[in-house]
Amino acid sequence: MKYKKLFQQYNLSGNHLENRFLMAPMTRSRASQPGDIPNALMAEYYAQRSTAGIIITEAVQVSLQGKGYAKTPGIYSKEQKEGWKLVTEAVHKNGSKIFLQLWHVGRVSSSKVNGLQPIAPSALLAQNTNVYIFDGAVNGDATFVPVEQPREMDKTDINTVIDEFVKGAKNAIEAGFDGVEIHGANGYLIDQFLRSNSNTRTDEYGGTKQKRIRLLIEISQAVANAVGKEKTGVRLSPFISFKDMNDSEILHTIMLAVKELNKLDIAYIHLCEADWDDAPQIPVDFRIDLRSNFKNTIIATGNKTPEEGEMLLQENLVDLIGFGRNFLTNPDYPARVERNLSLNQIIDNHTLFGGGTERGYTDYPFMK
Secondary structure, three states: OOOOOOOOOEEEOOEEEOOOEEEOOOOOOOOEOOOOEOOHHHHHHHHHOOOOOEEEEEEEEOOOOOOOOOOOOEOOOHHHHHHHHHHHHHHHHOOOEEEEEEEOOOOOOOHHHHOOOOEEOOOOOOOOOEEEEOOOOOOOOOEEEEOOOOEEOOHHHHHHHHHHHHHHHHHHHHOOOOEEEEEOOOOOHHHHHHOOOOOOOOOOOOOOHHHHOHHHHHHHHHHHHHHOHHHEEEEEOOOOOOOOOOOOOHHHHHHHHHHHHHHHOOOEEEEEOOOOOOOOOOOHHHHHHHHHHOOOEEEEEOOOOHHHHHHHHHOOOOOEEEEOHHHHHOOOHHHHHHHOOOOOOOOOHHHOOOOOOOOOOOOOOOOO
16 A cells, blocks of 8 residues: 555544544634534534544634634534534544534634624734624625734633633533644634743743743643543644744744643644645654654644655654645545545635535535
């Protein structure tokens, strides 16, 4: 077999995976309104793609305050929890595993999305950053609007956010998920605390690298205590700086966080890598350092080809490979790779974010 490691079974902290293909988180904005509730169409979408050994859901807000984009699903209400049961049952029926990604956007939001002023570690506006709504949209397309000035979080806000992540994790497990992933990447709330340019606090949550990682570690510890360390993963993006997140100290900060997460013995670290054509490559020495400082599963996601994924697995730098766009357009992606078949390449950008029907969502053809 050409991709021996990719098609090898894997034990993820007690979860038996049929292969090492991971369907990466992709925001699709299909939740039912009002209430941001997962639905049967979403269940069909995930079930189609349960050819992956494991699926990480789209980002799921832990509260209304944590919402940054229209029609994204939540995990804080009874109705949302019941909706997610449709998804987990469908995926498990097909033999795959599924983790829910817990999300708080922090300053990457607008009152036009959730009716609330954004919150952040510091009252710093994210420059050149937009979110989207559907009000007044043409042909159902998303309408992008600039983020708004956030207010600085006080200690009560911080404690509330920690509690929201815990509640979201508990709700996810009750909804049938095999575990949860804490979203600490891509310029959202936890990432905002990690970076010196977005976190200018002088209290116990800012001022030094050790203090800037505190919220991530406290949330991770609280979630692991609530649902089990073997059901807890963390996503990080040290080499991604969009949403006004350029920070010269971030690599050292991330590695400090990795060492602390290793002490917590969580299930995995999910490295979110840039996925555009001229994106920076992850240095091999960073991957080696990550492997030496974290003993459990490491996931790499970011425009990977099967060849690149197989190489990283063969070199023991990572354990699972995340694929996003290829799963979006090819629900049977692993089988196409195994049989060296052509892929559906065209992504319908008009239905990438939003759309209430199967078009551009569940109507991508399976191989013949």
